[in-house]
Amino acid sequence: MSELSELYQQVILDHNKKPRNYHKLESANRVAEGHNPLCGDQLTVYMQLEDEVVKDLSFEGSGCAISKAAASMMTQSVKGKTRVEAETLFKEFHSMVKGELDEEAQPNNLGRLKIFSGVRDYPARVKCASLSWHTMHAALQGEEAASTET
Amino acid sequence: MIAPEKILESINTEIVNIPSPFESGWDVRRIREDFPVLRQTVNGKPLVYLDNAASAQSPQMVIDRGIKYLQEEHSSVHRGVHYLSQRATNAFEGARERVRRFINAREARECIFVRGCTEGINLVMHGYGRKFVGEGDEILVSAMEHHANIVPWQMLCEEKKAKLRVIPINDQGELLLDEVEALITERTKLVAVMHISNALGTINPVKEIVRLAHKQGVPVLVDGAQGTPHLAVDVQDIDCDFYIISGHKMFAPTGSGIVYGKAELLERMNPFHGGGAMIRSVSFEKTTYAGLPDKFEAGTPAIAAQIGLGAAIDYLNSIDRVQAHKYEQELLAYATERLAAIEGVRIIGTAHEKASVLSFVVDEVHPHDIGTILDQEGIAIRAGHHCAQPLMQRFGVPATARASFAFYNTKEEADKLADAIEKVIEVFS
Numbered sequence: 210m211s212e213l214s215e216l217y218q219q220v221i222l223d224h225n226k227k228p229r230n231y232h233k234l235e236s237a238n239r240v241a242e243g244h245n246p247l248c249g250d251q252l253t254v255y256m257q258l259e260d261e262v263v264k265d266l267s268f269e270g271s272g273c274a275i276s277k278a279a280a281s282m283m284t285q286s287v288k289g290k291t292r293v294e295a296e297t298l299f300k301e302f303h304s305m306v307k308g309e310l311d312e313e314a315q316p317n318n319l320g321r322l323k324i325f326s327g328v329r330d331y332p333a334r335v336k337c338a339s340l341s342w343h344t345m346h347a348a349l350q351g352e353e354a355a356s357t358e359t
Numbered sequence: 360m361i362a363p364e365k366i367l368e369s370i371n372t373e374i375v376n377i378p379s380p381f382e383s384g385w386d387v388r389r390i391r392e393d394f395p396v397l398r399q400t401v402n403g404k405p406l407v408y409l410d411n412a413a414s415a416q417s418p419q420m421v422i423d424r425g426i427k428y429l430q431e432e433h434s435s436v437h438r439g440v441h442y443l444s445q446r447a448t449n450a451f452e453g454a455r456e457r458v459r460r461f462i463n464a465r466e467a468r469e470c471i472f473v474r475g476c477t478e479g480i481n482l483v484m485h486g487y488g489r490k491f492v493g494e495g496d497e498i499l500v501s502a503m504e505h506h507a508n509i510v511p512w513q514m515l516c517e518e519k520k521a522k523l524r525v526i527p528i529n530d531q532g533e534l535l536l537d538e539v540e541a542l543i544t545e546r547t548k549l550v551a552v553m554h555i556s557n558a559l560g561t562i563n564p565v566k567e568i569v570r571l572a573h574k575q576g577v578p579v580l581v582d583g584a585q586g587t588p589h590l591a592v593d594v595q596d597i598d599c600d601f602y603i604i605s606g607h608k609m610f611a612p613t614g615s616g617i618v619y620g621k622a623e624l625l626e627r628m629n630p631f632h633g634g635g636a637m638i639r640s641v642s643f644e645k646t647t648y649a650g651l652p653d654k655f656e657a658g659t660p661a662i663a664a665q666i667g668l669g670a671a672i673d674y675l676n677s678i679d680r681v682q683a684h685k686y687e688q689e690l691l692a693y694a695t696e697r698l699a700a701i702e703g704v705r706i707i708g709t710a711h712e713k714a715s716v717l718s719f720v721v722d723e724v725h726p727h728d729i730g731t732i733l734d735q736e737g738i739a740i741r742a743g744h745h746c747a748q749p750l751m752q753r754f755g756v757p758a759t760a761r762a763s764f765a766f767y768n769t770k771e772e773a774d775k776l777a778d779a780i781e782k783v784i785e786v787f788s
């Protein structure tokens with residue numbers, strides 16, 4: 210079992226306190242609701258998708274530090290990406306937190322998102338980290354609801 | 360080299376060697392010896408199990424009874440003519456009789472075995488609700504109910520075009536008893552309230568609610584999931600029409616539970632599940648149903664689990680429950696005092712009459728993060744909505760952290776809880 214500090218790293222605590230892109234997005238043409246039925250956490254992802262590029266991205270909602278920080282960093286990482294790039298990142302992130310991707314050994318585009326790798330030692334928290342990503346994915350797909358059950 | 364058992368032993372004595380600090384004189388050290396699960400370490404720290412409201416641990420007596428059943432007595436009940444089937448039947452019916460005495464039901468046939476409280480409430484919903492509730496009728500629940508005592512009634516109301524009405528609560532988490540009388544109308548077909556709140560700890564005045572409802576001829580279901588773990592329950596004294604129990608909350612295995620119902624009501628109800636064991640005779644033209652309790656016990660029951668429930672009752676009868684209750688109250692008072700003294704901690708549920716359930720929130724920290732950090736300290740609590748989302752909305756929080764104490768928890772564990780919460784606040788400051 211890894212040390213607690215590996216989960217609650219300073220960067221994560223900072224994003225929890227001051228989440229980036231935390232607002233409603235007037236220019237959004239895609240909006241998706243994410244819901245974690247296990248804990249009742251809920252968030253909304255606003256996306257402005259133009260010519261298959263995520264021009265702008267934001268979120269709102271309530272959740273634990275892990276889910277809030279993950280959402281905050283998700284918006285930063287996905288903004289400006291093409292649909293394909295965003296989907297790839299979603300898959301890599303999801304694999305990493307589930308412990309199916311060795312982010313140090315296998316090639317990937319995760320970059321600073323790797324600080325969430327510690328989540329894999331806390332199975333109960335994997336859904337917290339991935340909720341915003343599922344919701345972003347749903348927005349890309351043009352769906353209005355996402356659940357971590359998928 | 361020291362044998363692993365020896366190491367374990369030395370750890371055990373270290374953990375359990377805690378003198379009882381309270382006036383009740385409860386020998387918690389002795390009691391802890393009965394619960395083998397408490398002897399382990401988690402993340403290198405002694406396990407501090409404070410999630411008893413979710414599920415309580417089993418004493419050795421219950422474990423041994425399960426082993427004995429599986430080793431010596433297992434067979435199907437009620438059907439076989441052979442030796443083992445008779446032994447299993449005797450043990451199973453023995454458990455039913457223990458339940459009867461434990462809750463002081465008039466007759467054993469008023470105690471229906473179910474898998475737990477959820478199934479029990481659904482049994483009443485199907486058996487009583489679908490038969491006696493019609494369009495425009497009303498079911499009265501309270502604002503603090505567990506989803507298990509909300510959702511089945513909502514499903515019924517949707518099917519029957521009936522209405523779900525809600526007894527409000529105050530900011531302390533107490534039912535507004537004054538409202539109850541007005542909320543019971545000639546359309547009310549059932550009042551369904553919990554005995555003790557799993558999320559707040561509130562002990563509800565169920566006897567008084569029954570009195571008010573009966574004045575208008577309305578039956579009352581009491582969700583007793585959290586009642587039997589903390590209180591001596593006398594269903595005749597409460598005079599409720601149904602009392603529902605989950606075995607695993609009262610130190611028995613999961614899959615055990617009881618619907619107590621007054622015989623005359625159970626007789627008039629529809630059966631629940633259809634199948635074997637619940638029939639008198641079956642033909643393709645017509646089936647007639649068995650009498651109580653079989654009518655509600657279709658299929659092969661959870662024999663081992665229910666025998667375990669009987670053993671848990673034996674255990675509870677073997678300890679001084681008055682002392683145990685007093686001790687739990689002392690623990691609750693102590694833990695409440697320690698937590699309330701921490702800046703940024705707010706206790707949710709401050710009813711005058713409370714069981715040893717302590718829900719709280721910490722400023723700027725989500726309960727899940729509290730739960731994860733406490734787990735690192737070996738402390739098991741519950742973080743979430745406690746299957747009571749309407750209640751969370753009432754208090755304006757998405758979730759709470761909840762420490763729930765049993766009579767085997769200690770003052771030192773309450774201290775560890777408080778210390779760990781201080782650590783949480785430090786991490787997030």
Ligand SMILES: Cc1ncc(COP(=O)(O)O)c(C=O)c1O
Pocket residue numbers: 412413474475476477478505507508553555556557582584585605607746
């Ligand atoms: C008050 C209350 N009612 C009902 C239930 C449901 O019990 P079970 O999950 O054992 O069916 C619980 C337990 O979660 C509870 O605390």
